[in-house]
Amino acid sequence: MSMSKREKTLAGIVGGIAVLIAGQWTWSSIQAGFQAKEDQIASLQKKVDDQSLEVAKGELSKKKIDKVTPRSISKRDEIAISDYERWLIEVAERVNLADPATTLQSASPPGKDGFQFVKFQLRGTGTIEDVTNLLYEYHSKPFLHRITSLSVAPAGAQKKDLDRLSVTLQSEVMSIPSAQEIQPTLQSDYTLLAKSLDDYQNSIVGRNLFSPPNNPPKLSTSRNVDAVRGLRIDYAPDAKDPDAHHFISYRMEGEVPEGITIDPQTGKLNGAIRELGDYQFSIIATDSGFPAKSATQLVTIRVKEPPVPPPPERKFDVASQSKLTGLVTGKNGAEGWVFSRTDGKTFKLKEGDEMKLGDVSGKVKKVGATYMVVETDGKEWTIGIDEIVSDAFKRGQVD
Numbered sequence: 001m002s003m004s005k006r007e008k009t010l011a012g013i014v015g016g017i018a019v020l021i022a023g024q025w026t027w028s029s030i031q032a033g034f035q036a037k038e039d040q041i042a043s044l045q046k047k048v049d050d051q052s053l054e055v056a057k058g059e060l061s062k063k064k065i066d067k068v069t070p071r072s073i074s075k076r077d078e079i080a081i082s083d084y085e086r087w088l089i090e091v092a093e094r095v096n097l098a099d100p101a102t103t104l105q106s107a108s109p110p111g112k113d114g115f116q117f118v119k120f121q122l123r124g125t126g127t128i129e130d131v132t133n134l135l136y137e138y139h140s141k142p143f144l145h146r147i148t149s150l151s152v153a154p155a156g157a158q159k160k161d162l163d164r165l166s167v168t169l170q171s172e173v174m175s176i177p178s179a180q181e182i183q184p185t186l187q188s189d190y191t192l193l194a195k196s197l198d199d200y201q202n203s204i205v206g207r208n209l210f211s212p213p214n215n216p217p218k219l220s221t222s223r224n225v226d227a228v229r230g231l232r233i234d235y236a237p238d239a240k241d242p243d244a245h246h247f248i249s250y251r252m253e254g255e256v257p258e259g260i261t262i263d264p265q266t267g268k269l270n271g272a273i274r275e276l277g278d279y280q281f282s283i284i285a286t287d288s289g290f291p292a293k294s295a296t297q298l299v300t301i302r303v304k305e306p307p308v309p310p311p312p313e314r315k316f317d318v319a320s321q322s323k324l325t326g327l328v329t330g331k332n333g334a335e336g337w338v339f340s341r342t343d344g345k346t347f348k349l350k351e352g353d354e355m356k357l358g359d360v361s362g363k364v365k366k367v368g369a370t371y372m373v374v375e376t377d378g379k380e381w382t383i384g385i386d387e388i389v390s391d392a393f394k395r396g397q398v399d
Contacts, residue, residue, distance in 0.1 A: 097167065104118070151168040221298065222297065222300070250265075250266070259274065
């Protein structure tokens with residue numbers, strides 16, 4: 001049966017569509033193949049890149065290991081333990097740590113990477129300066145080691161032990177697989193530390209590790225002391241310690257005059273000087289804190305002749321018949337009114353006025369609210385209201 005023209009046209013269209021579909025499928029298959037190849041190439045390239053990165057990391061790690069290998073202890077256990085323990089003792093003795101002793105804490109077996117750790121404990125006693133020196137020497141030695149703990153405590157309760165410390169140092173040192181059995185001698189490298197030993201000493205030594213910082217005693221820097229030739233000196237420095245529970249001890253330095261001693265507990269000077277002149281020396285006041293702090297006072301002793309004995313007392317003295325009757329403030333300022341029964345007069349004395357009552361004379365230095373101060377031959381004496389002038393003068397000479 002022959003197809004009509006219309007049927008032939010439809011058949012041609014259907015055939016064309018089929019060819020297009022087949023071509024599309026073929027092209028998609030070809031593209032999928034190319035994409036699979038590209039993905040495979042990209043995957044292989046990533047593996048190559050990853051392997052190259054690992055190789056680079058390995059080379060970098062090897063360089064680092066090669067660089068630190070000289071810092072490792074021996075890879076042989078008994079040699080490593082012996083060498084490092086000997087070094088710890090040598091350092092402790094070099095910094096004057098007393099009774100140094102070491103203990104092997106542990107020696108772990110090598111791990112999967114071949115690295116091994118050995119732990120030691122170092123003990124001893126010393127001052128804060130010794131401990132600072134120990135830490136400085138430890139960190140200047142470029143071993144592959146570190147301090148895992150450091151304990152510092154007072155070595156004793158006695159005063160003589162206040163500056164002594166009990167030290168316990170825990171150290172961990174590492175051995176690496178590339179180390180030799182007999183490692184080359186490793187020299188200290190002080191450039192590894194940020195500061196010099198003196199800088200560390202200045203920052204650390206002189207500090208109290210167990211309580212607030214100790215303050216020095218408070219003491220005047222200088223003092224002049226008048227003394228009479230051949231008579232006992234009466235002077236003691238008045239040092240005060242701002243820290244509770246501290247006591248102060250005293251000593252003298254310099255050209256101390258012959259015959260003079262000091263009480264170490266009170267600071268009181270004892271003895272007498274036989275020769276006239278000025279004598280200068282220092283008194284050092286030191287507290288019992290840790291570390292101890294001191295203050296210095298420069299003392300000047302001026303030795304003079306004994307005063308001239310007063311003249312014999314007369315049976316009748318004008319001063320014994322005079323007394324201070326009033327202290328007033330008027331238009332002329334403050335005045336002391338002294339009434340003399342002998343003369344029947346009241347002397348109104350201001351500051352700077354001269355007073356002459358029989359054998360008693362002097363210059364008025366001050367007129368207060370309840371007393372008046374008079375200076376006679378360089379020495380001041382005080383007279384109170386309603387007090388007899390001669391009585392006040394005699395009392396002033398004794399005082």
